[in-house]
Amino acid sequence: MIDLLPQWLREGLSEDVLFWLGYLTNGKHLAWYASVRFTLFAAVAGAAVALAMGLLGATLRNSRLLPVRLIGAGYTNMTRGIPDVLFFIFFPLAFEQTVEWVMSRSLCSAEEIATAVLWPPCPAANIHFDTFQYLLLASVSLGIVYGAFAANVIFGAMHSVAPGQIEAARAFGMSDRQVNWRIRIRQMWIYALPGLSNVWMLLIKSTSLLSLLQITDIVRWANVLGSPNFLPTAGLVHPDWRWQYYLVLLVFYIILTFLSEKGFTALRRRVGRGMITVED
Amino acid sequence: MKKLLLAAAALMALSGAANAQAIRIGTEAAYAPWNFLDDAGKPAGFDVDVGTDLCKRAGLECTFVANEWDTIIPNLVAGNYDAIIAAMSITDERRQTIDFSEPYYPPDPSRFVTNAGVNLDFGALKGAKIGVQSGTIQAAYAEANLKDGNTLQSYATYDQAMADLAAGNLDTVLADGPYLDPIVAASNGAIVLAGPEVSIGEGYGIGLRKGDTELKSKLDAALEASKADGTLDALIAKWFPGKGPFYKK
Numbered sequence: 001m002i003d004l005l006p007q008w009l010r011e012g013l014s015e016d017v018l019f020w021l022g023y024l025t026n027g028k029h030l031a032w033y034a035s036v037r038f039t040l041f042a043a044v045a046g047a048a049v050a051l052a053m054g055l056l057g058a059t060l061r062n063s064r065l066l067p068v069r070l071i072g073a074g075y076t077n078m079t080r081g082i083p084d085v086l087f088f089i090f091f092p093l094a095f096e097q098t099v100e101w102v103m104s105r106s107l108c109s110a111e112e113i114a115t116a117v118l119w120p121p122c123p124a125a126n127i128h129f130d131t132f133q134y135l136l137l138a139s140v141s142l143g144i145v146y147g148a149f150a151a152n153v154i155f156g157a158m159h160s161v162a163p164g165q166i167e168a169a170r171a172f173g174m175s176d177r178q179v180n181w182r183i184r185i186r187q188m189w190i191y192a193l194p195g196l197s198n199v200w201m202l203l204i205k206s207t208s209l210l211s212l213l214q215i216t217d218i219v220r221w222a223n224v225l226g227s228p229n230f231l232p233t234a235g236l237v238h239p240d241w242r243w244q245y246y247l248v249l250l251v252f253y254i255i256l257t258f259l260s261e262k263g264f265t266a267l268r269r270r271v272g273r274g275m276i277t278v279e280d
Numbered sequence: 281m282k283k284l285l286l287a288a289a290a291l292m293a294l295s296g297a298a299n300a301q302a303i304r305i306g307t308e309a310a311y312a313p314w315n316f317l318d319d320a321g322k323p324a325g326f327d328v329d330v331g332t333d334l335c336k337r338a339g340l341e342c343t344f345v346a347n348e349w350d351t352i353i354p355n356l357v358a359g360n361y362d363a364i365i366a367a368m369s370i371t372d373e374r375r376q377t378i379d380f381s382e383p384y385y386p387p388d389p390s391r392f393v394t395n396a397g398v399n400l401d402f403g404a405l406k407g408a409k410i411g412v413q414s415g416t417i418q419a420a421y422a423e424a425n426l427k428d429g430n431t432l433q434s435y436a437t438y439d440q441a442m443a444d445l446a447a448g449n450l451d452t453v454l455a456d457g458p459y460l461d462p463i464v465a466a467s468n469g470a471i472v473l474a475g476p477e478v479s480i481g482e483g484y485g486i487g488l489r490k491g492d493t494e495l496k497s498k499l500d501a502a503l504e505a506s507k508a509d510g511t512l513d514a515l516i517a518k519w520f521p522g523k524g525p526f527y528k529k
Contacts, residue, residue: 027320126359228443230463234312235319240443
């Protein structure tokens with residue numbers, strides 16, 4: 001990487017600066033910087049799933065039918081009560097084994113299933129997820145967990161929409177679905193956004209769990225790069241530098257959440273147009 | 281006769297090369313010089329060199345994947361990769377879960393290291409803080425023999441245990457001799473070998489899924505050939521200066 005610098009710049013820089021530039025741009029470090037994509041992907045995809053699950057959960061809880069309402073309430077209450085780390089490890093594993101179980105029923109012989117000591121019963125039913133598939137599973141798990149929080153926020157926001165608006169819509173002869181989509185969901189954003197921005201912050205912070213699923217994300221790389229090295233053949237010899245690397249992660253997450261806060265403020269202004277809000 | 285066997289092995293290797301089978305090999309990539317991530321971010325080290333040589337001989341197309349030590353056996357059993365080459369000692373306990381190839385490095389005693397100037401009575405170790413990596417043969421040995429009166433401290437990698445020793449948080453670390461030698465040599469006398477040699481393990485082997493006899497026989501044949509023509513000894517001399525030769529007749 002250092003070779004890419006123009007000659008005059010290289011001559012102008014001191015030995016030390018060049019050394020550190022070289023160290024910080026070696027293949028390992030470049031892989032670390034590039035692994036930010038996993039974090040950002042999981043955050044964005046997780047948020048998309050969470051928003052969809054949130055709208056669904058809130059709509060279910062608003063239903064006129066008791067069983068549907070119970071499903072909505074069950075989802076929001078149960079998922080909010082499970083520690084996100086636990087669900088994060090549980091869901092992808094359970095998903096993988098369920099798929100393998102289904103596959104083994106059709107691909108393995110009855111004899112293999114009966115005598116198997118290992119899982120899965122025969123190699124044909126073995127699936128191996130690559131990093132991207134694990135990333136998708138991680139995003140879905142994040143989406144399910146934070147969807148429950150989002151559902152709660154959206155449910156509350158839907159009820160903050162002025163009752164007169166709903167009554168007026170009904171009086172105009174709108175169907176339930178029309179009232180829901182055109183009046184309630186259209187107007188609830190201004191009430192939901194402060195809560196949703198909180199959920200987004202939590203979700204961003206949870207992306208630091210990706211390494212639990214064998215995804216070499218920024219946290220895993222920081223651990224690898226910071227681990228002490230004693231052998232010149234294995235790279236730069238250095239003591240335990242993990243806290244320095246973790247400090248970089250800390251700053252990264254603070255910048256990320258700071259920028260999102262700015263984004264949400266702008267968004268709030270946008271959806272608040274024409275609405276009477278306390279802030280104005 | 282030996283020549284004939286070798287020729288047969290070579291023939292097998294050649295016929296295998298025609299339809300190269302892709303296999304994945306798990307390694308810890310945090311245990312230099314056995315296995316580590318090089319500056320380019322790719323697994324490297326003695327284990328990777330041995331694996332690459334064996335795969336070439338057996339006509340296999342191998343890719344190395346890094347996996348944490350804690351889950352390295354479960355992920356082999358779950359099929360996330362097909363073999364483990366990660367300085368894994370062959371033990372009866374591990375044989376209950378996985379199969380092993382023939383050893384590719386002979387048994388080498390485990391050693392204690394301390395900071396220079398620390399004198400421990402290894403004959404009757406009491407009140408010492410001992411560092412090991414969890415899930416290793418040294419951890420099992422310490423659990424069985426050194427637990428009374430001492431504090432055992434487990435780490436996810438040996439590098440972290442060594443860092444804690446250097447920071448003065450541990451009195452001693454028990455680890456593989458071939459892992460400790462280069463560290464002691466590179467420490468300029470700050471870290472020293474101490475106490476008795478502890479003979480545990482039956483040498484280092486390639487971990488395989490139970491019942492995967494096809495891969496086992498391929499790798500064992502390749503290993504036999506690599507031992508016979510001196511390649512393995514050369515790799516040992518390259519990564520562990522002063523060790524061997526162990527295998528060339």
